[in-house]
Amino acid sequence: MIDPTSKVPLYHQVYETLRGGILRGEWEPGALLPAEPELISQYKVSRITIRQALDLLSGEGLIIRQRGRGTFVAAPSLEQAMVRIVSFTQDMEQRGLRASTEVLAADRIPAPPHIAQKLNVEPGEELVYLERLRLADGTPLAIEEAHLLHRFCPGLLKANLQNQSLRNHLDRKYGIRWSRAKQVIRAIQAAPEIARHLEVPTGDPLLHIERVSYSQQNVPVEFLRVYYRGDRYSLFNELQA
Amino acid sequence: MIDPTSKVPLYHQVYETLRGGILRGEWEPGALLPAEPELISQYKVSRITIRQALDLLSGEGLIIRQRGRGTFVAAPSLEQAMVRIVSFTQDMEQRGLRASTEVLAADRIPAPPHIAQKLNVEPGEELVYLERLRLADGTPLAIEEAHLLHRFCPGLLKANLQNQSLRNHLDRKYGIRWSRAKQVIRAIQAAPEIARHLEVPTGDPLLHIERVSYSQQNVPVEFLRVYYRGDRYSLFNELQA
DNA sequence: TAGTGGTCTAGACCACAAA
DNA sequence: TTGTGGTCTAGACCACTAA
Numbered sequence: 102m103i104d105p106t107s108k109v110p111l112y113h114q115v116y117e118t119l120r121g122g123i124l125r126g127e128w129e130p131g132a133l134l135p136a137e138p139e140l141i142s143q144y145k146v147s148r149i150t151i152r153q154a155l156d157l158l159s160g161e162g163l164i165i166r167q168r169g170r171g172t173f174v175a176a177p178s179l180e181q182a183m184v185r186i187v188s189f190t191q192d193m194e195q196r197g198l199r200a201s202t203e204v205l206a207a208d209r210i211p212a213p214p215h216i217a218q219k220l221n222v223e224p225g226e227e228l229v230y231l232e233r234l235r236l237a238d239g240t241p242l243a244i245e246e247a248h249l250l251h252r253f254c255p256g257l258l259k260a261n262l263q264n265q266s267l268r269n270h271l272d273r274k275y276g277i278r279w280s281r282a283k284q285v286i287r288a289i290q291a292a293p294e295i296a297r298h299l300e301v302p303t304g305d306p307l308l309h310i311e312r313v314s315y316s317q318q319n320v321p322v323e324f325l326r327v328y329y330r331g332d333r334y335s336l337f338n339e340l341q342a
Numbered sequence: 343m344i345d346p347t348s349k350v351p352l353y354h355q356v357y358e359t360l361r362g363g364i365l366r367g368e369w370e371p372g373a374l375l376p377a378e379p380e381l382i383s384q385y386k387v388s389r390i391t392i393r394q395a396l397d398l399l400s401g402e403g404l405i406i407r408q409r410g411r412g413t414f415v416a417a418p419s420l421e422q423a424m425v426r427i428v429s430f431t432q433d434m435e436q437r438g439l440r441a442s443t444e445v446l447a448a449d450r451i452p453a454p455p456h457i458a459q460k461l462n463v464e465p466g467e468e469l470v471y472l473e474r475l476r477l478a479d480g481t482p483l484a485i486e487e488a489h490l491l492h493r494f495c496p497g498l499l500k501a502n503l504q505n506q507s508l509r510n511h512l513d514r515k516y517g518i519r520w521s522r523a524k525q526v527i528r529a530i531q532a533a534p535e536i537a538r539h540l541e542v543p544t545g546d547p548l549l550h551i552e553r554v555s556y557s558q559q560n561v562p563v564e565f566l567r568v569y570y571r572g573d574r575y576s577l578f579n580e581l582q583a
Numbered sequence: 584t585a586g587t588g589g590t591c592t593a594g595a596c597c598a599c600a601a602a
Numbered sequence: 603t604t605g606t607g608g609t610c611t612a613g614a615c616c617a618c619t620a621a
Binding site: 149156160161183184185186278279280281282283284285286287288289290304305306307308309312329331334335336337338339340341342 | 390397401402424425426427519520521522523524525526527528529530531545546547548549550553570572576577578579580581582583
């Protein structure tokens, strides 16, 4: 499973392997991971290398290590929505809600200047514009306006995005996976159009997030605007000294 | 400087020492830290131990390591406000604004049930209540309502908190330092009283943060509510895949 | 007592940056 | 070429947990 001749560091290969297993759900939350000596013989690397991989997982909050007991898979937490790129569906699951989606608009548009700038392309570059209403337990919770660089995902509009996650589709059809994203969080008033879709009065407070997502090649590919109903959505995080 | 007989791990002592130096500003942002071999001879520990300390600092974003060049002190970023416990003054500095404060209320009150619960004490326990208007470049930006457990900071109300940071005062007089904090971020409407102080219309959107801060003994000591003007304040952060 | 993760060491080779 | 940080090893002792 681990390739010692690869240019990817061994500890990172171990990390990716374990991380994949955890995210794919091969171990339930709370499950005991193999002990360090077992991982050593399984992957044929030294203890320090194994521990380097576990350190990464622990730093991400994916595992919990307890001296004398073992290493456990952590339960996904609400705080992950502020640290990790999480899909709407995953986010809702963690909150104990059922997610559904309604596509409001799907078009090809030329990039307006301010969006072109965030995506680091020329104004007028062709974008895929996707506007979706996100519901939690059947009630409107958020509106997402995605702007994707068309040249990275031609033909995306032909896909059925009502029932299929955009994230999976980008991965499977175009090989696009996010590596990281930067976002800005604000409180704003609901514009009439948005308010109507979210079924709140115009002017109600919304939690607004603007996010630029970068592909694994570290290229900005998506500019996303999300409007969450202020009365139904909040963010959690933990700060360090 | 490093005590090998201490029960605190060596790497953590090195980490604390370097971290303190960086936070106290002994190195300017962008400054070159001593190279690893130098730290080894300086602290008389092995390279792995030094690197363990540097890994922590790097994970916090306090340093940037570049192969072949060296290790540099990172410039404080706006994103730190979402990862680290940052004072209002520090936050404003990073945004290029001048911070000032007006004390609106300072009292001793019995803990209301919902606050008592967050602080893990009985309702009625005595609290120090401190309401402050925070200004940026002379204009109202936020209102902070702090609730502190009185028994940890008796006599706090006698202090001059107009010109002195609460954080420094708690540290110097009571030995209270925050180790971590949990917070919830929401978008809400400005209530009339808050709106008046912030000089915005009632009902305007505010970014609202509720935070419980834990002392180094891991005891919740402060419950804080902050109301930021939505038009003048936003949060930044970076997400990982 | 046996097994777990936590800490620490000395030493090695590598890739990258700068002079 | 020199010095930097990046990776990796084998081996050791310790503290904690659970049986």
